[in-house]
Amino acid sequence: MLKKILIANRGEIAVRVIRAAREMGISTVAVYSELDRDALHVRLADEAFALGGQTAAESYIDSDKLLDAIRTSGADGVHPGYGFFSENADFARAVAEMGVEFIGPPPEAMDEMSDKVSSRQAAIRGGAPIVPGTTEFAQGPDEIRAFGNEHGWPAVIKAAFGGGGRGMKVVHGPDEVDDAWASAQREAKSFFGRDEVYVERYLTWPRHVEIQLVGDKQGNCVWISSRDCSAQRRHQKLIEEAPAPMLPEGVEAAMGEAAVKAAKAVGYYGAGTVEFIYQDGEFFFLEMNTRLQVEHPVSEMITDIDLVEWQIRVAAGEELPMTQAEVDACRRGHSIEVRINAEDPTDGKFLPAPGPISKVVPPDGFGVRWDTGYLSGDEISQFYDNLVGKLVVWGRTREVAIARTIRALEELVVEGVATTIPADLEILKHPDFAAMTFSTKWVEEKLDLSGISVGPPPAPSSDDDDAPELVRRNTTVEVNGKRFDVSMWVPDQPVVAAGAAPAKKREKRAASGGGGSAGSGKIEAPMQGTIVKLLVEEGATVEAGAGLVVLEAMKMENQINADIAGTVKEIKVAAGDTVGGGDILAVIEPA
Structure with missing residues (x-):
């Protein structure tokens, strides 16, 4: 069995792996960026190593920094979580070359299945229909x-x-x-x-159904459960459930068998998910995710199988603990997972809403689970995924699971940032969800969210505005006679020369919001983010609704449009600039 695991990830999934490893008596190593130095996964791990940097490129997907942390920590296993390097075969090979176990599939299977193009070729070889x-x-x-x-x-x-x-x-x-x-x-x-x-x-009204499977190094492979992930916005999942409800007789088993065949065709081991598109009684292979999925807890809840534990045991060379027949026999009830994202769902726009979380109070009660990487006082950064946490609920039937999920959602408290909770409740209470007559397009094309309005978080006090930012200071300390070079984060209090002017801040709207009201011509950033591209130049004539800039927030691009017709009088940003919510990006002079 492995003795020490480094988790090459952050947030909720890093916390999830740390807890599973601790239950198995395995010590854990966290890694963190500058923004995550006080994050929950850092606090829970036995050891933690700084990667430096703020963005993912500067930290969590800098392979040299990660490999150095693995080497320095002495870890004998690496769990990649999901996202980042979880499906990167080159990283898996580099880990293996160090004599460290990569807790995931073999690089060769990742090469074929992580690449969506070659995975389609593998599906064809295995006889699965593809889109x-x-x-x-x-x-x-x-x-x-x-x-x-x-x-x-x-x-x-x-x-x-x-x-x-x-x-x-x-x-x-x-x-x-x-x-x-x-x-x-x-x-x-x-x-x-x-x-x-x-x-x-692009299919016009499909359901998204997937199969969770796990294989071992001895060639055994079982499928754990099906999941329906059709409640989506911008092709990202909001609500998932297991098993996938209301499929015709035999379809779920056929998907499971097809998934196992595809996995065995590439010598797959570890946890993985085969995704299918289902429409009009037919299913098509979509892709295979060669990693743990965000929605894996719903499969765990209906089987009582800890998928992270199975991943670790398989990586250590153990055989699967169950046969397919045993897995089939242990499925019971229904589970629903709701992803709570830091997004403003007002009018169905789902705009990213990074910022500090002032308060989190998770729900409790029978059959309720809360997976998160954040506590009260933590901050959702624009540089990472906006998942606050996952509410996972079990019920003996789908109807009970829906009712229990609604109850738990209404108890859940997340303050300081806008979240998807109001939209989640609208989905769960809608008769189309109960009747399973929705598709991956339903939220954006059919669900009426016009009545949802999430107010902005409270404006920071003047004390908050004036509070000094923390900066890194390096020094040398002695502990029991041994020297250590350490870094400390302390308030930045620079010496200002007499007569020096304060740094100029980018123009912001008035606290009342009047400066950025609809049709004002003052175009505000709806959220914190980075300017990726300018779509117009100063002096250009634009119509209302014309694109002005592209703003990236939480790895998603958002086009910011003109609110009136007129002439672009001023552009206040450039590509690469970081802006805050409410910053004025451009000014349009009415026609």
């Missing part, structure tokens, strides 16, 4: 246009090495291709470190 699309990386926008013209619009451009809706852009016609291509590549590069994309047909 019509390319089986090679797309070479440019012209290839996308040719595919759409041949197979029909809409089409979807997808990151070949990604998942979770990142780097995924739906195009409804040839005129949209160039911008969608560039945006998909930027998002893919930012979140996964690679920008290859491919294209496939």
